[in-house]
Each structure stands twice: as structure tokens, then as C-alpha cells.
Amino acid sequence: MIRWLVAAILLLFxxxxxxxxxxxxxxxxxxxxxxxxxxxxxxxxxxxAVVVFAVVYFTSANTQLLGLxxxxxxxxxxAASALAANRILPQDTHVEERPELDHPVEQAExxxxxxxxxxxxxxxxxxxxAAGGAGSALAGALVLPALSCGPDATKILSESPWRRGxxxxxxxxxxxxxxxxxxxxxxTGFAEGADKERLASSVVVVHVRPxxxxxxxxxxGWAPEGFAAYSKxxxxxxxxxxxxxxxxxxxTSPKPALVxxxxxxxxxxSTGGHRIFGPAGRALPQLPLEIDGDGHxxxxxxxxxxxxxxxxxxxxx
Amino acid sequence: MRLVxxxxxxxxxxxxxxxxxxxDPQRGKELFQTGCASCHGLDAQGIAGRAPGLHDAGAAAAxxxxxxxxxxxxxxxxxxxxxxxxxxxxxINDLVAYIGSLGGPPVPALDPAQGSVGDGERLFAANCxxxxxxxxxxxxxxxxxIPTLLHATPTQIAEAVRIGPYVMPRFGPEQISDRDxxxxxxxxxxxxxxxxxxxxxxxxxxxxxxxxVTWFVGALALVLLIRVLGKRAGE
Numbered sequence: 001m002i003r004w005l006v007a008a009i010l011l012l013f014x015x016x017x018x019x020x021x022x023x024x025x026x027x028x029x030x031x032x033x034x035x036x037x038x039x040x041x042x043x044x045x046x047x048x049a050v051v052v053f054a055v056v057y058f059t060s061a062n063t064q065l066l067g068l069x070x071x072x073x074x075x076x077x078x079a080a081s082a083l084a085a086n087r088i089l090p091q092d093t094h095v096e097e098r099p100e101l102d103h104p105v106e107q108a109e110x111x112x113x114x115x116x117x118x119x120x121x122x123x124x125x126x127x128x129x130a131a132g133g134a135g136s137a138l139a140g141a142l143v144l145p146a147l148s149c150g151p152d153a154t155k156i157l158s159e160s161p162w163r164r165g166x167x168x169x170x171x172x173x174x175x176x177x178x179x180x181x182x183x184x185x186x187x188t189g190f191a192e193g194a195d196k197e198r199l200a201s202s203v204v205v206v207h208v209r210p211x212x213x214x215x216x217x218x219x220x221g222w223a224p225e226g227f228a229a230y231s232k233x234x235x236x237x238x239x240x241x242x243x244x245x246x247x248x249x250x251x252t253s254p255k256p257a258l259v260x261x262x263x264x265x266x267x268x269x270s271t272g273g274h275r276i277f278g279p280a281g282r283a284l285p286q287l288p289l290e291i292d293g294d295g296h297x298x299x300x301x302x303x304x305x306x307x308x309x310x311x312x313x314x315x316x317x
Numbered sequence: 318m319r320l321v322x323x324x325x326x327x328x329x330x331x332x333x334x335x336x337x338x339x340x341d342p343q344r345g346k347e348l349f350q351t352g353c354a355s356c357h358g359l360d361a362q363g364i365a366g367r368a369p370g371l372h373d374a375g376a377a378a379a380x381x382x383x384x385x386x387x388x389x390x391x392x393x394x395x396x397x398x399x400x401x402x403x404x405x406x407x408x409i410n411d412l413v414a415y416i417g418s419l420g421g422p423p424v425p426a427l428d429p430a431q432g433s434v435g436d437g438e439r440l441f442a443a444n445c446x447x448x449x450x451x452x453x454x455x456x457x458x459x460x461x462x463i464p465t466l467l468h469a470t471p472t473q474i475a476e477a478v479r480i481g482p483y484v485m486p487r488f489g490p491e492q493i494s495d496r497d498x499x500x501x502x503x504x505x506x507x508x509x510x511x512x513x514x515x516x517x518x519x520x521x522x523x524x525x526x527x528x529x530v531t532w533f534v535g536a537l538a539l540v541l542l543i544r545v546l547g548k549r550a551g552e
Contacts, residue, residue: 171443180491184481187492188443206486242447243458245484249369252394253484254460261447266459277459 031122035087039127042080046134049073050141057144070141077134084127090117160302161194161201162287168192168205168229168297175296178227181207186244188232189297200307202232203287205297206244206269208256214271219304222288227297229287230273231307234260236280238309241267258284272304281310340407345415348408356393361419367393374480375421379413381476385469396461397483399468425475429503431496437504440497444488452508452521460484467509471502 053069056062094110121127168176168189181187186206194201210226222228234241239262247253257276258267265278273284285307288300350359356368363370371379382388383404387397402409417423442451450456453466461484466474475498481487493501511521519527 177491180489182481182487182489182492184487185489185492186486240447244486245458245460246481246486247484248481251366252368253396257459259458261458264459 031120032088033122035083036121036123036127039080039084039088040123040130042076042083043127043130043134045076046073046080047137049076050137053141054144057147073138073141077138080131080134088121088127090120092117157199157308158306159198159200160307161191161198162299162302164299164301166191166193166299167292168203168289168299171196175294176205177295178225178291178297179295181205181227183207183209183226184246184248186246188242189229191299199233199238200231200303202240203229204232204241204244204258205229205289206246206256206258208246208269212250212256212270216272219272219286219288222286222300224289224291227289227291228269229289229297229299230258230267230269231285231287231303233308234262234265234280235275235282235284235308235310236260236265236278237262239263241265241284244269340410340412340414342411342414342418344408345411345413345418348404348412349415352389352403353412356390361416371416372419373421374416374419376413376417376424377422377476378480378482379416380409380424381473381480381482383409383412385473387482398462399464422479424472425479425495425498427471427475427495427499427502429471429499429506432498432500432503434500434504434507436497437500437502437507440493440501441504441508444493445501448485450521452511453505454521466505469505471499471506474498474502474505 049069049072053066053073056065056069092113094113169192170176170187170189173190173192175192176187176189184207186204189203189205190196191201196202206228208223208226208228210223213223213226213228215222230241232240232242239260241258241260243259243261244257245254245259246256250256256269258269258273259265260278260280263279265280266276267273267280267284268276273286275281275283283305285303285305287303290298290300292298349357349361353361356364357371358364358368361371382397384402386400386402389403390397404412413424441449441453445453448456448458448463449466450463453469455463455465457463469477477485478488478493478498478501479490508521511518519530
């Protein structure tokens with residue numbers, strides 16, 4: 001271990017190859033040790049930024065930090081390339097004069113020039129190694145987010161906290177009293193004790209007249225006294241279905257519906273969340289409700305279908 | 318000095334008086350029978366399929382619909398929209414008194430000074446912004462247009478929250494308390510001229526057009542920068 005460390009330090013700070021003996025007839029190539037060191041430092045920062053990227057990815061998954069670290073890795077790689085191109089690589093220009101180049105002596109001269117082009121670089125191997133390391137680290141950083149596509153996502157997205165008897169709470173965590181919601185009113189509810197940010201946790205509760213309801217027979221009793229709950233996550237693109245339209249006088253107004261403000265998918269609250277307008281492909285899942293002895297709204301079971309936007313596994317409810 | 322104060326108080330009384338004066342229900346009923354009964358029925362019992370009965374609608378609904386010019390409506394099927402009130406203020410008082418005498422909620426008393434702008438913004442974001450947009454400029458939804466709140470008075474905001482006009486949901490005092498309502502009214506008043514800490518307010522037109530401005534201005538700036546760099550490299 002220590003021997004490796006010493007070797008690495010020697011590799012980094014040593015003078016690299018001993019200076020080659022000056023070729024007769026050609027001026028010695030200038031070397032750029034400081035520029036090389038700077039390029040090495042920049043290349044070393046690339047894997048560093050990628051490591052931070054990976055740490056952020058696995059801990060907080062803060063998108064701003066993810067972007068900053070990945071962008072930083074690319075910026076360091078770009079700076080290293082620009083610096084290497086401008087300061088380290090030879091800048092000689094050879095004008096190719098075609099007829100003369102056929103001459104065997106000219107040809108040999110050019111070949112020699114190309115062959116010794118790298119001689120001004122003292123830590124060539126280390127630079128190539130560092131560039132390779134930076135490249136692999138960047139490739140790793142680009143592949144890493146593919147883990148998010150893993151089979152676990154489907155499982156996490158389909159998990160639901162709802163079960164019979166679980167109370168609905170408001171945004172402050174207080175249980176929702178059914179009769180606090182007036183006829184034609186609405187409130188956002190969450191599963192008591194569950195993470196509010198989970199896809200299946202949030203529901204939108206609406207209060208309509210019981211005689212307005214025309215639920216399918218298997219959902220009889222799902223909306224006691226006209227209190228109906230639907231998933232708040234649109235089945236189209238996963239926005240919050242937050243607009244509730246309830247007519248004061250129905251014969252001359254549009255009928256009661258939940259509307260997603262993103263693309264105006266409109267779901268009929270009277271018939272069990274069927275889509276009546278917009279791009280959503282399937283009905284809004286309904287949560288069966290009960291009113292407990294204290295007048296609080298509680299779930300009477302789980303959703304009628306899969307919550308959240310449709311993807312290849314979920315087309316129909 | 319005293320004279321000025323007396324004059325001012327008289328002015329204040331005169332200014333407040335028309336809005337607060339109790340109307341005459343009998344005159345209101347006469348106005349109702351000439352202007353409203355063709356849809357709402359002679360005794361405000363409603364005409365099926367045409368217009369609702371107004372027993373229990375309350376003074377709050379009458380005050381809201383008449384003072385915002387939403388009633389009378391040209392056609393029973395069109396959405397009531399804000400316009401110039403059709404009646405002068407004293408006649409509205411009479412009509413409100415008549416509808417109020419049929420039962421229902423009174424005009425809510427609201428003092429925005431009791432509320433806080435911060436609470437109001439939080440409540441507005443949770444309950445109102447999904448339709449009215451976060452600074453209350455309104456928008457659209459399937460089947461209805463959503464009005465701007467630029468011209469809404471605190472009383473009208475309170476009335477709308479409590480009665481749920483047209484297709485708006487309704488919120489009772491157990492869900493949004495009177496103090497919360499004062500906060501909401503105060504926030505709406507603030508949002509008429511919000512402080513734009515981030516820079517140019519772009520007429521508060523909402524996040525989608527604002528994003529488009531970013532695309533047009535930002536992308537154009539980037540293209541220009543690339544062009545300048547490219548020109549320099551070519552020299």
C-alpha cells in the first residue's frame with residue numbers, strides 16, 4: 001500500500017522522463033511542467049465531482065446539486081482539454097506541399113516531426129492515464145442515473161398506504177371532519193401517518209349531493225352522504241388534480257368535475273372518476289370512504305385502481 | 318380645524334353610507350318583479366331548467382351577483398361575468414334587502430386588517446391558486462372561464478368563498494375561518510401589485526408564458542454568444 005502511494009507521488013511530482021538528449025540539427029522542444037500540473041489537477045477534479053454526484057444521487061437526489069456536480073465534472077474536463085490543447089500540445093504548423101512531399105527525404109522529415117511531437121510533454125503517460133480516468137468517471141456518471149429505471153420504481157409507485165379504517169388528515173395532519181366541507185366544497189386529504197409526498201398518499205375529497213351520484217354498483221356506499229375521494233394524481237402526466245368545478249345551479253352550468261390544471265383532463269366525480277375531457281387515458285382512481293363515530297373521514301379500503309400517470313405497465317385501471 | 322374634521326367625518330359617512338345603508342325590501346321586490354322575475358320567477362321561487370329559486374340564497378349572493386354586474390344575465394345558459402352593475406347602488410341595496418328577507422347568509426362582514434398577508438398567500442396557494450393563478454389573474458378551465466381578482470373587493474372575495482358562484486367550490490367557516498378569509502382578502506389586495514423581487518414581473522401572466530420568455534430571451538442570448546465566439550475563432 002505504502003509502496004503504491006510512494007509510486008503515485010513520484011509519478012505525480014517526479015520530472016517524468018529524463019530530458020532526452022537534444023537531437024542534432026533540431027532545437028530542443030520547450031517543456032511545460034506547470035501547465036501539465038494544472039491539467040492533471042483539472043483532470044483529477046473530474047472523478048472528484050463524479051464521486052460527489054454519486055453521493056448526492058444516493059442520499060438526497062437534489063436535482064440542483066446533481067446538475068451542479070455533473071455539470072462541474074464536464075466543465076473540469078472541458079477546461080483540462082482546452083488547457084492541454086493550448087499550452088501542452090505542440091503548436092507547429094506544417095504546410096503540406098504536395099508535389100514535394102512525394103520526395104522520400106521530405107516524407108521522412110515529416111514523419112520525424114510527427115514522431116517527436118510528443119517529446120515536449122514530460123508526463124505523457126500520466127496525462128493519458130488521468131484523461132482516461134476522467135473519461136471513465138464521466139461515463140460512469142452518465143450511466144449511474146440508469147439505476148433509477150430499475151424494477152423497484154414500479155413497486156414504489158404502486159405502493160399504497162390506504163387500508164380500511166385509516167383516517168384522512170389535512171395538510172397540517174389534523175383529521176378531516178366530514179361536515180366541515182360544505183356541499184360543493186373540496187379539500188385535499190392525506191393518509192394519516194404516511195409520507196405526504198408518496199404518489200398514493202394524497203386524495204381530493206369533494207362533497208356533492210348524494211342524489212347526484214351515479215356510481216357503478218360495485219362501488220355502492222363508497223361516497224357516504226355525498227363525500228367522495230379520488231386520487232389527487234392525474235392519470236395522464238401525474239400533475240395534481242386540484243381544480244374542482246361544482247355548479248351552483250346545474251341545469252344551466254357544466255356538471256361537477258375534477259379538472260387537472262396541466263392539460264385540462266376532466267374527471268366526472270358523480271360516476272366514479274371517468275374521464276369526460278382531455279388527454280388522460282383512464283379514470284381517476286376512487287378511494288372508498290366511511291364516516292367514523294367522531295364524524296371524521298376514514299378510508300374503507302384501497303383505491304379502485306392503480307394511482308398515478310400511465311406508463312407501459314399501466315394503461316387500463 | 319374642527320370644521321375640517323367635521324367635514325371629513327361627514328364625507329366619510331356619505332362615502333360609506335350608500336354601500337352600507339339598509340335597502341327597502343318592498344322596493345326591492347318591485348325591482349325584482351320587473352328585472353329578475355322572467356328567469357327567477359315572480360316570488361323568486363325559480364323556474365325549472367332556467368334559473369334557481371333564491372329562497373335561502375341570501376343577501377351575500379344577491380350582493381355579489383348584482384354589485385359585480387354578473388346579474389342580470391343576457392341568456393340563462395351563459396356564464397355570469399363581471400361587468401358594470403346594471404342597477405345604481407341604492408337599488409342594489411333594495412334588491413339585496415329583498416333577497417335577504419327570503420333567508421340565507423347575510424353579507425359577510427370582513428376586516429382585511431385582521432388578516433396577515435403571509436397566511437393569506439399560504440391559504441390562497443392551497444385553496445384558490447389552482448384556478449385563479451397565484452397572483453389572482455384568472456384563466457380558463459373546461460366549461461368555464463376563471464375570472465381575474467384584480468377588481469374584487471374584500472367583501473366580494475368573502476361572498477364568493479362562502480357561496481361558490483357559478484362553478485366555483487364553496488368553503489364554509491369550519492374550513493376557512495373568518496380570520497383566514499381576511500388573510501386571503503389581504504393577500505389578494507397585495508397581489509394586485511406584487512413586489513417583483515426577482516426582477517421584471519412580466520405582467521404576472523403565469524409560469525408557462527414566463528418560461529417561454531426565458532426560452533426566447535435566454536436562447537437568443539446563447540445563440541448570439543455562440544456566433545460571437547465562432548466569429549472570433551475564425552479570425
